[in-house]
Structures are given as C-alpha cells and as structure tokens.
Amino acid sequence: MRKPCCDKADMNKGAWSQQEDQILIDYIKKHGEGHWQNIPKASGLLRCGKSCRLRWINYLRPDLKKGNFAEDEEDLIIKLHALLGNRWSLIAGRLPGRTDNEVKNYWNSHLSKKLTSMGIDPKHHRLSHYLARTQTRIRGFSTAETSSSALIKDHKPLYHQIKLSGSANNQLASDAGSCIDNDDDDDHSSTLLPDLNVDVAAADSSLPSGAATE
DNA sequence: AAAACATGCAACCGCTACAAA
DNA sequence: GTTTGTAGCGGTTGCATGTTT
Numbered sequence: 001m002r003k004p005c006c007d008k009a010d011m012n013k014g015a016w017s018q019q020e021d022q023i024l025i026d027y028i029k030k031h032g033e034g035h036w037q038n039i040p041k042a043s044g045l046l047r048c049g050k051s052c053r054l055r056w057i058n059y060l061r062p063d064l065k066k067g068n069f070a071e072d073e074e075d076l077i078i079k080l081h082a083l084l085g086n087r088w089s090l091i092a093g094r095l096p097g098r099t100d101n102e103v104k105n106y107w108n109s110h111l112s113k114k115l116t117s118m119g120i121d122p123k124h125h126r127l128s129h130y131l132a133r134t135q136t137r138i139r140g141f142s143t144a145e146t147s148s149s150a151l152i153k154d155h156k157p158l159y160h161q162i163k164l165s166g167s168a169n170n171q172l173a174s175d176a177g178s179c180i181d182n183d184d185d186d187d188h189s190s191t192l193l194p195d196l197n198v199d200v201a202a203a204d205s206s207l208p209s210g211a212a213t214e
Numbered sequence: 215a216a217a218a219c220a221t222g223c224a225a226c227c228g229c230t231a232c233a234a235a
Numbered sequence: 236g237t238t239t240g241t242a243g244c245g246g247t248t249g250c251a252t253g254t255t256t
Contacts, residue, residue, distance in 0.1 A: 013225085013226075014224095014225075014226090014249090014250090015224075015225080015250085015251095016224090016225090034242090035241090036241080036242075037240085037241065037242090049241085049242090050226085050227095050241095050242085050243095051225075051226080053242075053243080054224090054225065054226080055224090055225085057243095058224075058225085059224075059225095086245065086246090087244090087245090088244075088245065089243075089244060089245085100243095100244070100245080101223085101224075101225085101245095102223085104245075104246085105222070105223055105224085106222095106223095108222090109221070109222055109223080110222090
C-alpha cells in the first residue's frame, strides 16, 4: 500500500480560503494545469497536489457552469446513467461546464430520489420490485417507455426524447460503447436505448466485468 | 426561540490505471 | 518485466445551512 499523497502534518485541510483560491488561480493562469504535485512547493500553498487539482477542477475552473441543473441536463444525466452506470466523469463529460463531483452529488441528492419516487430503481433504471411484480419482466429503458408509461406521464418528462446532433450522438455511442461491460446480471448489457439510438449489446466486452455495475 | 433533524455540497480517502524509469 | 510515482475516478464523510417540531 502506497503512502497517502499528503501525510505532512503542516498541510491545510478542509475548506479553502479565498486567499488560497487566489494563489491557485494565479499559479494555474501562469503555468497552466498539470504537475499537481509541484504546485504546493512552487506556489507556497499548504495543500497537497491532489487537493489543488480537485479544487481547481470542481470549483475554480473558469469554464464551470454554476447554478441549478436544467431540465434537459437532468434528462441527459438519467439517460447516461442508465447507459453508463456510475461513470460520473464520463457523464460529466457530456455536460459542458459540469464536473463529475457535481453530477454525482446531484444524482445522489436529487435524481435518485426522483426516480425512486416514480417507482423506478435508480440503480438499474427499472421498476422497483413492488411495481415490477405487477408488470411483465422488462428490460432497460423500454421499461419506462412501455410498462410504466402511465406512471411516467404523471411526472416531468424524465424519459422524453433528447435531441442530440448526429455527430454528438455518434460520439456518445462511441464513448458509451467503450465502457459498457457484458455483465449478464446487468440490464444495460442487452438494452437498446431508443432515445439515444445506442445498442449497448454491441459494446466492447474487453472491459473488466462489473465495471458498470455495483 | 431553540433544539432536533434533514439536506446539499465541498472536500477527503482509497483505489486503479497508466507512464516513466 | 518490475518498480515507482502521478493523475484521475468513485465512494464516503463532515460541515454549513435550511426546515421542522
């Protein structure tokens, strides 16, 4: 087991001060991103490189979009989560200005509850056991589009069509295909996602099993 | 008004992947 | 081929704030 990256007792922890933020911003403006381990030494910050990287990526980056998630962003997150599982960085990569941490937090605090309240298991994106008992066995998104359609219609359009440009869609399919596994207990593996036009069954099987599952 | 509880977010921790030596 | 160091990712925690009792 490797030592932690920052075991020095004199390193700061916890919330960042404005002064620390400014030092980090100034340093990165001058030297660019990367070489995070050098930043504490070079800038005089009493933070480990890992902490600097996280602070920059999640909070200080100028291209970050602050504020609430739009409805179409929510929808996209839900769809991508159904496709990719907890691959937060991949999902965030499809949402300009959003970070993996932000998407993850938003999922855990809002979206998973929202799906649960709709009777949908947020983990597997299918009807919860209670509802499923009264339904035919269904797989993947077709669940929400068919068997639970009446349920869905009473709520905001979580599963409505998201318009992606052709190239964006192809890129998504490409990205998604590169990270979905063949876990046969996982309903992602054979799901044809109608909205995104992505046949997950055709995904690369070379990835470690369970990568998109729990 | 105050205590208890719930919620959301920022940050940390541990792990893995990857590259360089 | 092995070792070592760094970057990046996802899970988890802790704290600040808001809400309820």
